Amino acid sequence: MAEKYGGVYKIWFGVNPWIVVSDPVRLRKLAYKCVGKPARMSEYGHVLTGVNYEIEQANAFVASGEVWRRGRRVFEASVIHPASLAAHLPAINRCANRFVARLAQRAAAATAGGSGRGGDDESGFDFFAEVGAYTMAVVGEVAYGVDFGTIDDGSGAGAQEAASAAGAAGATGSSGSSGSSGSSGSSVGRQLQDAAMTSFKCLQVENATKYLPLRVMFPAARPLVRWLASRFPDRAQREHMAARTQIAQVSRLLMERWAASKKEAAAAAAAEAAGAGKTVDGAKGSGNKAGGFKEVGGGISSSSFMAAMMEGRRGASQEERLSDTEVIAQSFLFVLAGFETTADTLALTAFLLATHPEAAAKVVAEVDAVGEQELTAELLAEGLPYTEAVLKEAMRLYPPVPYLLREAREDLDLGGGMVAPRHAYLVLYVHAMHLNPDMWPHPEAFLPQRFLPEGAAALGPADPGAWAPFGIGARMCVGHKLAMMVAKTLLVRMYQRFNVALDPKQPLPLRMKAGLSRVPLDGIWLSLSEREAKKQAAA
Numbered sequence: 192m193a194e195k196y197g198g199v200y201k202i203w204f205g206v207n208p209w210i211v212v213s214d215p216v217r218l219r220k221l222a223y224k225c226v227g228k229p230a231r232m233s234e235y236g237h238v239l240t241g242v243n244y245e246i247e248q249a250n251a252f253v254a255s256g257e258v259w260r261r262g263r264r265v266f267e268a269s270v271i272h273p274a275s276l277a278a279h280l281p282a283i284n285r286c287a288n289r290f291v292a293r294l295a296q297r298a299a300a301a302t303a304g305g306s307g308r309g310g311d312d313e314s315g316f317d318f319f320a321e322v323g324a325y326t327m328a329v330v331g332e333v334a335y336g337v338d339f340g341t342i343d344d345g346s347g348a349g350a351q352e353a354a355s356a357a358g359a360a361g362a363t364g365s366s367g368s369s370g371s372s373g374s375s376g377s378s379v380g381r382q383l384q385d386a387a388m389t390s391f392k393c394l395q396v397e398n399a400t401k402y403l404p405l406r407v408m409f410p411a412a413r414p415l416v417r418w419l420a421s422r423f424p425d426r427a428q429r430e431h432m433a434a435r436t437q438i439a440q441v442s443r444l445l446m447e448r449w450a451a452s453k454k455e456a457a458a459a460a461a462a463e464a465a466g467a468g469k470t471v472d473g474a475k476g477s478g479n480k481a482g483g484f485k486e487v488g489g490g491i492s493s494s495s496f497m498a499a500m501m502e503g504r505r506g507a508s509q510e511e512r513l514s515d516t517e518v519i520a521q522s523f524l525f526v527l528a529g530f531e532t533t534a535d536t537l538a539l540t541a542f543l544l545a546t547h548p549e550a551a552a553k554v555v556a557e558v559d560a561v562g563e564q565e566l567t568a569e570l571l572a573e574g575l576p577y578t579e580a581v582l583k584e585a586m587r588l589y590p591p592v593p594y595l596l597r598e599a600r601e602d603l604d605l606g607g608g609m610v611a612p613r614h615a616y617l618v619l620y621v622h623a624m625h626l627n628p629d630m631w632p633h634p635e636a637f638l639p640q641r642f643l644p645e646g647a648a649a650l651g652p653a654d655p656g657a658w659a660p661f662g663i664g665a666r667m668c669v670g671h672k673l674a675m676m677v678a679k680t681l682l683v684r685m686y687q688r689f690n691v692a693l694d695p696k697q698p699l700p701l702r703m704k705a706g707l708s709r710v711p712l713d714g715i716w717l718s719l720s721e722r723e724a725k726k727q728a729a730a
């Protein structure tokens with residue numbers, strides 16, 4: 192497109208003109224200048240009404256002004272600050288270990304010659320469909336502090352979150368798409384996971400309500416279309432609204448439980464303090480649970496994003512205090528923003544490694560050097576330079592979010608006599624920048640060494656800002672550090688344990704599909720075998 196139409200061009204989406212900018216210099220200038228997202232951006236993906244619409248408008252991805260600032264701040268506190276990031280590591284490691292155990296079942300089934308689940312040829316499987324179970328489990332647990340039960344590793348661990356929460360609204364139907372493995376039964380996490388998957392499904396254009404195109408094509412008729420959708424919902428609309436209502440109800444339930452448990456904990460602490468006063472010297476505090484920490488919230492782990500938001504509301508000033516709507520909105524945004532993007536990155540990284548054995552061998556050598564030691568935040572951030580370079584190169588070639596959206600809040604000079612008028616919608620085409628030959632030598636080639644000191648001079652970008660899979664400027668992805676941590680944790684444990692090969696079932700060349708993120712249309716087909724088994728056979 193950029194080659195054909197130049198660095199700036201206009202496309203029409205219904206009656207709305209969108210200005211596409213793929214020229215790297217202009218793109219970055221605009222991304223730093225514009226903080227606002229198109230006012231009705233979320234309406235390009237769905238038609239929510241009532242409370243669900245209000246919740247959607249409050250999420251930090253689409254909100255502007257104070258609501259965005261408040262939302263952004265709580266995300267930053269939970270997933271940018273090093274101490275909070277490190278607090279999420281136990282959950283990430285737990286999910287990675289369970290997922291690797293599940294992969295081991297795949298490998299065993301393949302070795303046994305297809306006697307595993309499903310009955311047919313088990314040697315290859317769609318890793319993209321499968322790895323969603325891992326990323327959904329991680330974002331679910333980190334965001335809500337409950338087990339989403341997506342990873343069935345045969346140990347039953349996914350079923351922990353007991354049916355005590357069955358009082359929450361009735362379950363919605365599972366979409367059966369990636370992220371769901373049909374593991375545990377009724378649970379808070381399971382309900383959230385089912386509803387999230389249904390919501391994801393309904394956000395795909397092919398599954399969306401028939402009111403969506405009407406809304407996009409005729410913006411002036413939006414109130415009418417919303418009214419029609421609420422009065423005469425079609426199947427997709429009903430399904431999506433039910434899923435979002437489920438998410439809101441379960442979130443409220445968790446928030447209420449958190450508040451009730453806090454009260455209980457405070458009462459217990461007061462009683463204990465009164466009792467302790469009567470005891471002899473130094474016995475005070477002996478009943479203090481786990482070094483001052485008492486699990487509260489009826490299942491929300493205290494390190495979770497939701498618990499952090501609830502805690503932050505106590506004592507916050509009126510302007511800073513998140514409303515219930517905002518807590519619900521940001522928690523679900525966490526899942527929405529982190530699940531598919533990270534799964535996509537992992538799947539395409541595995542594809543590139545399977546098709547570039549020399550790079551795969553370097554990753555294997557690096558992760559083997561890590562051994563069984565605990566994956567600390569420090570090790571993940573600093574100790575895996577080659578694996579990090581591979582991830583960065585994968586995201587350059589296949590950015591899960593290929594473009595950034597902004598709204599011109601004033602007339603913007605685009606240079607060359609072009610002006611984007613106030614309120615114009617801008618599409619900042621990052622993927623084109625990633626493949627621009629003026630920015631990247633051999634832009635189509637997979638060359639992780641671009642991102643290493645030894646390769647940077649010859650293969651690195653002409654400008655370091657030319658790599659932007661996580662966006663640019665004030666609205667840059669707030670989950671980028673977490674996403675890298677989640678991806679690296681799995682790559683370490685997976686490549687330590689398995690030989691990973693591309694399965695012959697993989698259709699080539701790779702075809703990509705635009706959805707919430709840009710994903711492989713036919714999946715990523717891999718086959719796995721245990722490295723240890725191979726070593727033993729050779730011995």
Ligand code: HEM
Nearest residue numbers: 252528529532533592595661662663666667668669670674
């Ligand atoms: C590989 C994984 C991921 C990719 C490629 C990705 C990419 C992006 C991109 C391109 C944006 C828009 C940036 C812009 O407009 O300049 C964004 C925004 C955002 N992402 Fe991510 N993301 C990933 C994972 C995550 C995770 C795990 C979270 C969880 C916290 C997250 C939370 C967010 C939020 C809250 C925003 C909105 C930020 C704002 O508007 O202020 N993302 N992400």
